[in-house]
Amino acid sequence: MFNGKKSIEEVPKENTPIWSCTKEGCNGWMRANFTFEHLPTCPLCTSPMVSDSKMLAPLTNYNPIQKQE
Secondary structure, eight states: OOOOOOOOOOOOOEEEEEEEEOSTTOOOEEEGGGOSSSSOBOTTTOOBEEEEEEEEOOOOOOOSOOOOO
């Protein structure tokens, strides 16, 4: 019997450094390697952000204009 459904592959995840919003109730966050500032502000509420980590699918930033580590 033929099953027309495609099998869904599990996307591998890795511990990724991020910036998280400090304002209570705001869910803003961004990947650390996609920021342009050393201490970014939240794009949703303009509050300060703190360094954190999250399990995410790996992405590579090929943009030549990045923050300097």
